[in-house]
Structure formats: C-alpha cells, structure tokens
Amino acid sequence: xxxxxxxxxxxxxxxxxxxxxxxxxxxxxxxLFTAGIEIGARVTVxxxxxxxxxxxxxxxxxxxxxxxxxxxxxxxxxxSLPPDADLGRSSESHPVILAPEEHFFALNSYVAGIAEVGLxxxxxxxxxxxxxxxxxxxxxQQQILKALTRVAPAATLDLCLWILDDAILSGGDSAxxxxxxxxxxxxxxxxxxxxxxxQILARLAWDENEDVRRAVGGHKNTPPETHTYLxxxxxxEAMARNNNTSPEILARLAGNELKSVREDVARNKKTPPExLARLAGxxxxxxxxxxxxxxxTPPExLARLAxDEVLDVRRVVAVNKNTPPExLARLAxxxxxxxxxxxxxxxxxxxxxWRNPFxxxxxxx
Numbered sequence: 001x002x003x004x005x006x007x008x009x010x011x012x013x014x015x016x017x018x019x020x021x022x023x024x025x026x027x028x029x030x031x032l033f034t035a036g037i038e039i040g041a042r043v044t045v046x047x048x049x050x051x052x053x054x055x056x057x058x059x060x061x062x063x064x065x066x067x068x069x070x071x072x073x074x075x076x077x078x079x080s081l082p083p084d085a086d087l088g089r090s091s092e093s094h095p096v097i098l099a100p101e102e103h104f105f106a107l108n109s110y111v112a113g114i115a116e117v118g119l120x121x122x123x124x125x126x127x128x129x130x131x132x133x134x135x136x137x138x139x140x141q142q143q144i145l146k147a148l149t150r151v152a153p154a155a156t157l158d159l160c161l162w163i164l165d166d167a168i169l170s171g172g173d174s175a176x177x178x179x180x181x182x183x184x185x186x187x188x189x190x191x192x193x194x195x196x197x198x199q200i201l202a203r204l205a206w207d208e209n210e211d212v213r214r215a216v217g218g219h220k221n222t223p224p225e226t227h228t229y230l231x232x233x234x235x236x237e238a239m240a241r242n243n244n245t246s247p248e249i250l251a252r253l254a255g256n257e258l259k260s261v262r263e264d265v266a267r268n269k270k271t272p273p274e275x276l277a278r279l280a281g282x283x284x285x286x287x288x289x290x291x292x293x294x295x296x297t298p299p300e301x302l303a304r305l306a307x308d309e310v311l312d313v314r315r316v317v318a319v320n321k322n323t324p325p326e327x328l329a330r331l332a333x334x335x336x337x338x339x340x341x342x343x344x345x346x347x348x349x350x351x352x353x354w355r356n357p358f359x360x361x362x363x364x365x
Contacts, residue, residue: 020041021042028116042055066143198226201223201226202223217238299323
C-alpha cells in the first residue's frame with residue numbers, strides 16, 4: 001500500500017470517530033477461503049484516546065476480532081534488534097508513539113503478510129519458533145482461533161485438525177505450546193458446535209488430552225462405537241452424563257470404580273430402572289442421592305431411599321415429584337427440619353377440592 005492509498009481506507013464512523021481498515025481474502029487457507037472468510041486490519045481513532053488496533057475476521061454478517069496492544073515500526077537491521085525480553089515488555093514500559101495512520105500502516109502490513117502466507121503456515125512457523133514473547137505467539141494464536149470459531153466453526157475445526165496433525169508429527173518441546181493452544185480451541189469448538197460430523201468426533205476420541213476426550217464424550221453426535229471406546233479407556237464422567245449414551249453402556253459404567261462416574265449414571269434419566277435400584281445401595285451417599293433425584297427412579301426405590309441414614313438423601317427424596325404419597329407421609333415426621341418443611345409445603349399445595357392421595361395419606365382430607 002502506498003502513501004496515497006491510506007486515505008482511501010479512512011472511513012468516518014461518527015463525527016468524532018473514524019477508522020482505517022483493509023480486507024484480504026485467505027486464499028492460502030482453502031477451507032476458510034471457501035467459507036468466504038476474510039482477514040482485515042482495522043484501526044479506530046477517537047479524540048484523546050489511544051487508537052484501537054484490531055485484526056478482524058468476517059464472513060457474511062458475522063465478525064470477530066483480536067485486539068492488538070500496539071504495532072511498532074523498526075527500521076534497523078534484524079541483528080540490531082533488542083533481546084526478546086525487551087521486545088516482550090508492555091507498551092506501558094515502552095510507549096510507542098505513532099500517528100494513527102502509522103499504526104495502520106504497520107498493522108495492515110502485518111495482516112497482509114498473514115493473508116499472503118496463510119494462517120496454517122503461520123501456525124507451523126510459530127510451532128517451529130517455540131514460545132515467543134510477542135508476535136504470533138500463544139496468546140495471539142488463542143485469540144485468532146477463538147475469533148475464527150465465531151465466524152466459521154466448521155472451517156476452523158478443519159484448520160485445527162490440520163495444525164494438530166502437523167504438531168503431533170513434528171514432536172519436540174516446541175510443539176507442546178501449540179498443542180495446548182489447539183486443544184483449548186478444539187474443546188471450545190466441541191462444546192459450542194452441535195453439527196460436528198460423527199467421523200471427526202470418532203477421530204478426536206483418540207486424542208491424548210482429557211479435556212478433548214471429555215468434550216467428545218458429551219457431544220450429541222458421537223457415534224455409539226466411539227462411546228464404547230470412551231467408556232472403556234477414558235472420559236467416563238462425560239459418558240455417564242450424556243443422555244444419548246445407550247442403556248447398556250450406562251449399566252456398565254454403573255460398576256465403575258470412580259464414585260463420580262457412578263453418581264453421574266445415577267442422575268442420568270436414561271439409566272435403566274434395575275441399574276438405579278442397584279445404585280440405590282451404593283456405599284457412597286452421593287451416588288444414592290443421585291438416584292433419589294432422578295425422575296426415572298421407580299417408586300419402590302424411592303421408598304427405600306426414604307429410610308436412608310444420610311439426611312441429604314432423604315431431603316432429595318422429599319422433593320422428588322415421583323415419591324409416592326405414603327412415603328411422603330412417612331417423611332412428614334422425619335427428624336430433619338428441611339424434610340418436614342418440604343413435606344408441609346407439598347401438603348399445602350395439594351388441592352382440597354379433589355381427592356388427593358397425598359392429603360389422604362397425611363390424614364388431612
């Protein structure tokens with residue numbers, strides 16, 4: 001961009017606010033390019049305030065940005081640059097005083113370079129460079145992936161998978177920082193995008209990162225065979241919580257050595273009644289409490305839990321809408337005030353104008 005072009009990119013937003021911006025297609029990132037995603041440099045200026053510098057991604061009507069601290073133009077040779085520690089200091093320690101248009105020149109040059117090289121290559125170069133204090137470092141990578149996730153989740157997922165494979169194959173310590181960034185982005189994508197294909201979820205189920213596997217286990221599109229794998233080797237808690245998990249796998253998870261897994265199975269509305277009955281006798285009271293709160297728990301199991309020695313279990317039985325009237329009547333004289341109060345509230349809500357088995361069981365007709 002020459003000096004005259006910058007005035008073409010200056011836009012008046014309001015009487016006291018103007019900005020420069022320039023957009024570039026991401027031609028070297030095929031999926032992002034096909035999705036119509038562009039990258040832009042934007043500098044917004046308002047009176048008596050520092051200019052706001054942003055790297056912006058847009059696709060259709062959606063837009064997301066990454067805030068930049070500052071951009072500095074250095075005219076010396078690479079050999080004369082100060083050490084990384086100096087480069088990494090904040091703008092408060094090393095204020096960079098540039099005119100707004102100079103900020104735009106610098107930022108636009110940086111963004112144009114990203115577009116020309118491609119984001120995939122930028123991530124590869126960052127992986128080879130290791131953890132950098134400035135530039136396309138881990139923080140910048142996180143923000144870029146987060147912004148891309150907002151405007152193009154499917155294309156961003158493909159980009160993440162490509163970078164992930166490259167980082168895993170390369171190995172070494174320098175790849176670990178990038179892998180951590182990627183897995184954080186993948187976890188966010190898995191939690192936020194309900195349209196991820198089953199084959200991608202099956203692939204990610206093999207990832208060594210527990211958070212990624214947990215997110216796969218909790219996704220609604222995860223195939224049954226992948227659930228089977230996750231139930232056997234990883235992420236049992238997410239599997240136990242997922243209402244799409246098959247009853248057969250829930251029955252298997254009910255025997256897991258982790259009490260947190262058994263508790264999640266106990267709370268799952270798809271857990272078979274016979275499994276809930278078995279979990280009602282679990283040694284851990286939290287598991288029994290999970291059975292007591294489950295709306296699928298059979299009345300006879302709730303009746304048994306109403307006699308539980310742990311008051312927290314009885315409290316949950318008292319508020320379960322499926323607890324039989326005769327059990328509620330028995331709980332009305334419980335030693336715990338909370339249980340008695342809940343029963344009293346239920347008694348008052350029971351209609352006096354219609355035959356109500358709960359009121360009859362309490363002797364209040």
